Amino acid sequence: xxxxxxxxxxxxxxxxxxxxxxxxxxxxxxxxxxxxxxxxxxxxxxxxxxxxxxxxxxxxxxxxxxxxxxxx
Amino acid sequence: xxxxxxxxxxxxxxxxxxxxxxxxxxxxxxxxxxxxxxxxxxxxxxxxxxxxxxxxxxxxxxxxxxxxxxxxxxxxxxxxxxxxxxxxxxxxxxxxxxxxxxxxxxxxxxxxxxxxxxxxxxxxxxxxxxxxxxxxxxxxxxxxxxxxxxxxxxxxxxxxxxxxxxxxxxxxxxxxxxxxxxxxxxxxxxxxxxxxxxxxxxxxxxxxxxxxxxxxxxxxxxxxxxxxxxxxxxxxxxxxxxxxxxxxxxxxxxxxxxxxxxxxxx
Numbered sequence: 001x002x003x004x005x006x007x008x009x010x011x012x013x014x015x016x017x018x019x020x021x022x023x024x025x026x027x028x029x030x031x032x033x034x035x036x037x038x039x040x041x042x043x044x045x046x047x048x049x050x051x052x053x054x055x056x057x058x059x060x061x062x063x064x065x066x067x068x069x070x071x072x
Numbered sequence: 073x074x075x076x077x078x079x080x081x082x083x084x085x086x087x088x089x090x091x092x093x094x095x096x097x098x099x100x101x102x103x104x105x106x107x108x109x110x111x112x113x114x115x116x117x118x119x120x121x122x123x124x125x126x127x128x129x130x131x132x133x134x135x136x137x138x139x140x141x142x143x144x145x146x147x148x149x150x151x152x153x154x155x156x157x158x159x160x161x162x163x164x165x166x167x168x169x170x171x172x173x174x175x176x177x178x179x180x181x182x183x184x185x186x187x188x189x190x191x192x193x194x195x196x197x198x199x200x201x202x203x204x205x206x207x208x209x210x211x212x213x214x215x216x217x218x219x220x221x222x223x224x225x226x227x228x229x230x231x232x233x234x235x236x237x238x239x240x241x242x243x244x245x246x247x248x249x250x251x252x253x254x255x256x257x258x259x260x261x262x263x264x265x266x267x268x269x270x271x272x273x274x275x276x277x278x279x280x281x282x283x284x285x286x287x288x289x290x291x292x293x294x295x296x297x298x299x300x301x302x303x304x305x306x307x308x309x310x311x312x313x314x315x316x317x318x319x320x321x322x323x324x325x326x327x328x329x330x331x332x333x334x335x336x337x338x
Contacts, residue, residue, distance in 0.1 A: 048145065048309075055306035058299065059262040065269030069276065070085050 017064030024057040105196035167308040174300035207260035218318035
């Protein structure tokens with residue numbers, strides 16, 4: 001294999017790794033807006049569940065960052 | 073050629089040892105954890121002393137409001153007052169301690185004060201050992217609670233149903249056991265990854281900013297504070313829902329099995 005610039009690989013890591021969490025966050029946001037629009041009286045309950053989901057999705061991006069910053 | 077963006081040293085993945093206390097090596101994360109723990113215990117004891125029916129002290133008022141809020145969330149999830157009273161102390165301790173440890177990462181002086189060329193303090197949750205300890209503690213409590221509530225037999229049936237010799241049940245049971253192990257691993261990796269990755273990101277953005285590093289770091293710092301809260305809340309709520317799931321799924325399965333048996337005999 002030819003010599004590959006490590007910064008190219010790092011750029012690809014964060015670029016490709018951010019796709020999944022971004023789509024996930026968008027889906028969560030759409031679902032939350034829809035749910036609050038349908039029944040606004042349980043907004044607090046929906047938002048607390050949404051924060052749990054955001055935390056779960058955000059962990060994927062955190063793993064990407066972890067790989068990005070710990071590889072030389 | 074290395075681009076200037078990556079031409080800086082991020083703190084190493086493992087915690088750095090500071091000094092030896094007999095056979096025990098004290099690392100900078102352990103030291104920070106001890107300091108934070110002592111500070112929290114002192115503050116909360118002061119709040120508990122000042123607590124009364126008509127709170128005169130501001131600290132007691134804020135701590136009581138936090139506990140009330142969290143208790144409402146947890147009891148909503150459990151739906152059972154006895155279980156809430158039993159497990160709420162553990163859950164609120166996890167939340168407060170993890171939140172405090174996450175937020176120490178963005179205090180001034182952390183990772184900049186040095187002692188023999190290693191940083192003296194480092195946020196406790198940026199060490200995989202500490203989050204692994206938390207995850208093992210939580211999952212241990214979950215398993216003990218499950219075995220105490222539904223017994224060894226019920227615990228076994230929770231994974232392998234009541235007919236473990238059938239190949240499909242065996243396969244699904246093995247998958248469930250693997251899922252239980254993955255819960256442990258994800259619980260520790262998620263907290264560690266988000267906090268460590270966030271701090272490395274903060275460092276990198278500061279390096280990109282150059283002389284204006286303080287300005288570029290500011291929005292990322294707000295993001296970081298938000299994720300500190302989300303992760304502490306998530307750890308607490310996931311522990312609570314694992315506690316609920318460890319027994320409630322059994323009831324469901326049991327009732328399904330019972331109805332199946334009833335249908336078979338009828």
